Amino acid sequence: MPGNTQGIEGNHANSRPRFGIDAPGLVLGFAIGGPLLLLASLFDGFAPALSLTMRYTGSVLCAEAILMTLSSLYGKxxxxxxxxxxxxxxxxxxxxxxxxxxxxLLLEAARRLPCGRATGLDLWSTRDQSGNAAAATQHNAELAGVADRVRIDTGDMRHLPYADASFDAIVSSLAIHNLPTETDREQAVREIARVLKPGGRVALLDFRHTALYAQVLREAGLDVRRSWPEFRMFPWVWIVRGRKP
Incomplete structure (x- = not known):
């Protein structure tokens, strides 16, 4: 495999790219709400059944906050x-x-492209990822030593600003599900198929709607397969892989 493929986290600790936490508002809500429910369940003023429910719910929220954080920092x-x-x-x-x-994902691809280029597209919502900004991504590319082979664009995945058959490979991770409607998600996947070159490969990772992604890619003529659940991330995810004839 060409290029340095040891992984982004292999850099020196003081110059390591940082990728934030996925769904930070949700994680923060779990991290605050869980302990509060556990503390409230200790008071005597609640009925035993209600205290038990609060204790169970608080434990679940605490566990989800921990698992989602570990998923963002390590499993992903x-x-x-x-x-x-x-x-x-x-x-x-x-x-x-x-x-x-x-x-x-962008920088892991760029590390394998000594003679190619990795292009990243986003609308830069901080609701979906903490600290999400084009400048943060550019800084991470510089820290990873791949800025010369990375391009960063701002745009809507439902209307990709690229010509037909522009890319040899297209990837996405935990992004398409953020679109508000099924019609929007279908449009985004059709756009991905449109800008993929003949013979090109696609890999879409998400924790929901992956059956829809597979269906739309098949309708666009790609050979498609959907993975088994991947439990090293939380919530667990599926990967839809396809190849354009």
Whole structure:
């Protein structure tokens, strides 16, 4: 495999790219609400059944906050690396990351492209990822030593600003599900198929709607397969892989 493929977290600790926490508002709500419910359940003023329910719910919220944080910081990196490996990049491809966020998937692709380029597209919503901004992604690319082979664009995945058949490979992680309607998600996946070159590969990672992604790609003529659930991330995810004839 061309390029440095040891992974983004292999950099020196003082110059390591940082990719934030997915769904930070939700994680914060769980992290605050869980302990509060556990504390409230200790008071004597509640009926035993209500105290038990509060204790159970608080424990679940605390566990979800911990699991989602660990998923963002550790599990996702390992799943993403395997996902990029499955594309079998040779080093000179044009790769698009749809909804790139702070660049974990984008930079893992760029490390494998000494003669190619990885393009990241996003609308930069901080609701979906903490600290999400084009400047943060550019800074991460510089820290990872791949800024010369990374391009960062602002745009809507439902209307990709690229010509037909522009990319050899297209990837996306935990991004398409953020679109508000099924029609929007279908449009985004059709756009992905449109800008993919013949013979190109696609890999879409998400924790819901992946059956829809697979269906739309098949309708666009791609050969498609959907993975088994991947439990190293929380919530667990599926990866839809396809190849354009």
């Amino acid at each position: 990196q390992r799943v993403i690396r395997r996902m990029i490996d499955s594309l079998q990049l040779h080093g000179g491809e044009q790769v698009l990351d749809v909804g790139c966020g702070r660049g974990l």
